[in-house]
Amino acid sequence: MHGGLLRHVTLSLSVIAVSMIPSTTTTTLGDEGMYLFNDLPRELLKQKYDFQPSDQWADELRLSSVRFNSGGSGSFVSSSGLVLTNHHVASDTLQKLSTEDRNLIKDGYLARTHEEELKAPDLELNVLIEIVDVTDRINAAVTNKTNPDVSAKQRQGAIASIESESLEQTGLRSDVVTLFGGARYHLYRYKKYTDVRLVWAPETAAAFFGGDADNFEYPRYNLDATLMRVYEDGKPATIEHFLRWSDTPVSDGDLIFVSGHPGRTQRIFTVEALEYLRDTRLPFVLDYLRRKEILFQQYQLEGNEASRRGRDELFGIQNARKAYTGMLAGLQDPQTIATRRGRQHRLIAEANNNPQLRPLVSAWQEIAQIQKEKAAQLTKSVSLRSDLIQLAMSILLLAKEDQKPNEDRLAEYTDASRESLLNRLTSPAPLYDDLQRVKLADEIALLLERRGMGDPLVQEVLAGRSPREVAAEIVDQSKLDDPEVRRELIEGGLNAVLGSDDPAMRLARVLEPEFRANRAVGDQLSEREKQAYAKITQVVSAVEGTGGYPDATFSLRLAFGTVKGYVENAKEISPTTDFDGAFAHAEAHAGQDDFDLPESWMNAKDKLDLSTQLNFVSTADIIGGNSGSPVVNREGDLVGLIFDGNIQSLTSDYLYTDQQARAVSVSGVAIREALRGIYETESLANELGR
């Protein structure tokens, strides 16, 4: 779920980034925490688990960990560049590599030779090489503290300069990450892999066994795993740091670690920020997601080929809808907010009693005020969620931003971001006209619904035609579905872009002024939020002590926990499942959609060791983006692969608990057993961990 969730969280966040601030050690619960690799909780691990990670242990784990730009995590698992991730993280690539005659998502894939490994059209993997603290340099650059428009510009300019210098010096992808809501800035340097090839994927029936019904549920029996391979210079890359593969299944009570890229948490959020989520933002997003879910369902009813074309997007939407539904239900429990309100009142009271902290108290009102302004912005977005229009808009903005000095550009258009951006904009991934028409018509209809027919922008977009007519015209006549046409336009620069009469580009030009205006408001809100949360962080640190971990930022983190069952409806849920359970589960749900195991499994049933562990749960603190993260034991050997959280974990965006909330993993032993017994690839099974 997490890859899908993350991708859609990103989509639905509009332009306003969320600030990230730490909880602190004094308030962490159980195995809570997503720790920075340069600030591991050594004391805590020693106290609680008598575990003292060596520097080498941590470095190996970090350098074996991989980030997927499609919104997930992974790990190196062989010296020849084999990368392990989830099927549902790889599904973006599987979708793009599929054709009417080759449905890789549904049917899976196995490359018997390197030659058969299929190059992903636009996948980028990142390995974290180095973290540098650049807080002082950025703080020095922000000289204006009163006008958020100016300070945001100064901050953004400093970040752009640091990133571009670093790129030039090291050749490494260089991203400045805002931590603790702006109290800390770290420069993350990544080695980048852009030649990534598909090696093996199971069938959806195995990877997503139980479908939407079982998603976020436990017990589970899913082989949500895929293997890819990174290449350099056209050959499998030689990888120095990769994970060994444990032959031992996990046991109840085992200490385990998760090294991955949690996307976003909101644990520092004030009561008013959570109320905004509960009363405004999440209901709004859910209406949007349900709209798109029905739209894609309807599109897919058109036939088997439509069903194939829309599959990955529908999965992502359903996944996000289910996740947000759980999140909202958690917030709608008055006890959730009551607990937070108690703590907030204490913090404010203590701060008011302390002359040094008292000036910081206004930050809570500022956050409350910002929520109101966010609500007012909610329906103003003109970022049509159409691939064609988004490509056109990106190309237009790129050409325009290129006219400015690097430090003045929108964040996505700086020098440091260029290579990844170009990779994405010229991706050969297919765009299907029928699906594009459906998506664009609905987005234009939504623009009309949100802004009303009288809105001048709506009038300009429609020009007397219906949303369907506009969409049909654009999709039928635009040439931007051809990556070569996009490349030429980008290379042609501003004149080519402004002179283009491609209808998608024309629409992008119509939308641009409003897009920029919204973006400016969003950036300003984000800057003010940063400043306010930084103050709140100061109060928290002063009142409750320092330490802990920053909210998630889709950068590498270490979580830890134990393999542990839980009690649900007065029933003990065992922490592990096995292949035998998978076959029993299929039988128990015979006749229901998505509960048929694939033919390959049915054929292999007699050959398999059915007692092999298949999935397990642990108390590790994970969130969307952690999908595909390796789970390692005390020795740093791979024992599992994160692929889901249970229903009870859906509130972990803003609240970690270990009472029932669990991270769900595929067992390492299951993957090896399946490769041998079901997919009959002894060579791949043997390559794991070597």
Next chain:
Amino acid sequence: MHGGLLRHVTLSLSVIAVSMIPSTTTTTLGDEGMYLFNDLPRELLKQKYDFQPSDQWADELRLSSVRFNSGGSGSFVSSSGLVLTNHHVASDTLQKLSTEDRNLIKDGYLARTHEEELKAPDLELNVLIEIVDVTDRINAAVTNKTNPDVSAKQRQGAIASIESESLEQTGLRSDVVTLFGGARYHLYRYKKYTDVRLVWAPETAAAFFGGDADNFEYPRYNLDATLMRVYEDGKPATIEHFLRWSDTPVSDGDLIFVSGHPGRTQRIFTVEALEYLRDTRLPFVLDYLRRKEILFQQYQLEGNEASRRGRDELFGIQNARKAYTGMLAGLQDPQTIATRRGRQHRLIAEANNNPQLRPLVSAWQEIAQIQKEKAAQLTKSVSLRSDLIQLAMSILLLAKEDQKPNEDRLAEYTDASRESLLNRLTSPAPLYDDLQRVKLADEIALLLERRGMGDPLVQEVLAGRSPREVAAEIVDQSKLDDPEVRRELIEGGLNAVLGSDDPAMRLARVLEPEFRANRAVGDQLSEREKQAYAKITQVVSAVEGTGGYPDATFSLRLAFGTVKGYVENAKEISPTTDFDGAFAHAEAHAGQDDFDLPESWMNAKDKLDLSTQLNFVSTADIIGGNSGSPVVNREGDLVGLIFDGNIQSLTSDYLYTDQQARAVSVSGVAIREALRGIYETESLANELGR
């Protein structure tokens, strides 16, 4: 679809009834029109089709026509009480008669003897016996023309008195119908049948072949038909007026008539009223429907039994969602409104030039103003769509309204309405706890989302608990799911109801004050709308001439048209299909959900005359509520059974066209052929029309 559509249109209309005003002959298009049986378009039919219906022809058709209180139409087709309607109109009953071991919706049913005919738990059929014009009496009662609260009360009081007098005098169900937006009031007297039994229903795979994908599409191949039988004194009723069954399939160009109960049209709506639909009401309703669609889908994923329990409601929701989507898309075409705006400008200009009409022009502003007030009311509803809470609320209101004189009561609680109301409130139809929990929890969550956690009513409902907890407590502890408990409570009167500590009743009491406040606002808006549209009707009549038909009111109407194909995407669509086409369609969509014909069809394929006509389209003017309407020829013999409109007809709520819009029917010959060849019931086939 129409039954489902109608049911859900009713559901989603909140408390504000819609006024109904006529288009006029001068502006009708093609075969437009849903005519009153006491004002048939004799001149038009003579001119256009050289057809002069005799009084006997019209009386026979009227007395053979049946209204279903579940939201559809039907007809008597034998002297022994056989009633023909759609499977999707009967599905409400099929659902209520089904159990875990007997899935009548999915598997169909055939009673081989009268003893095997299954009594519907709460179905009421109405046959229109007489129409009396009571306009003068009502107008005389409304003495106050300035205060809409007072005039609404006066009007409602007069209606209640007329209905109750009529009931007493005739023993017939007596409903006053508001026509032409309040320019005319007619008293409709119905014979009522409440012992209705299921005789035959096909499988859903035959009735709804092609599922949601093919819904509203054409060509179609559906056997959307069901036979029921009315009983009196425990025996099949002897029916004097019933339709003969034609053995001849329809042909291209045939004149046909539809006698049924169209639910609601909005053809008199002003531009501002349509804009309110487009910009506010329909997007709001669609968000609601999509929310419920996903909710039911998720519930049904719990297993086969959940899937069975939720089936009919999900069908209704999907059907309404698809219909409203089409309706909104039509309104979002700027040309739709532009055409209407042109006419409106002309009407206003002409009225302004005429001293007698000039005072009426303010009606357009009044309608515009009412739309704004409606928009403000939209999210205020406290009518939780939970069966349990709706039953509790009705019982509470009944007890309270009973304390008032008949003329002062809310319309649903007058003496004339009592018997039907009690029938509904004590229905033995099952309520399933798991489904009730899901529905109620979502409605409470929605109340919270719409009104915010700070709302006093929300605070009172939640009392510190989450929506799920509140719903679980109510559903687990309420006894109102037992019809006997409801009957006792009703018989116990006000003291029993106010003293009840049943949690569903407690919640109803909490909601009641706000419910009444909203209702009062709604009634007032409705009264003002009536007065304004009555003025607009005067202008229309003066400017464009009189005549025509009133907007639909779920009362009996006659429509006419011809069997006629159309052109779509430059392709000729033939007006008729046959059984051969059904088998070909199944083959063409092999592997897609809902495209497998049932086993009974596959087994019978060789015995069937595959060239038998199965479905046909015509230009008759129909809408939701017409589902199940008989289609008759010039001789008044049954040739078909309305079951759907095509996609192009979805705008017919506010705009009839015959360019592509078509009514879709099952052919009479197909039903007889299927009964003989597939369902092997020669006796039933022979009973048709005799």
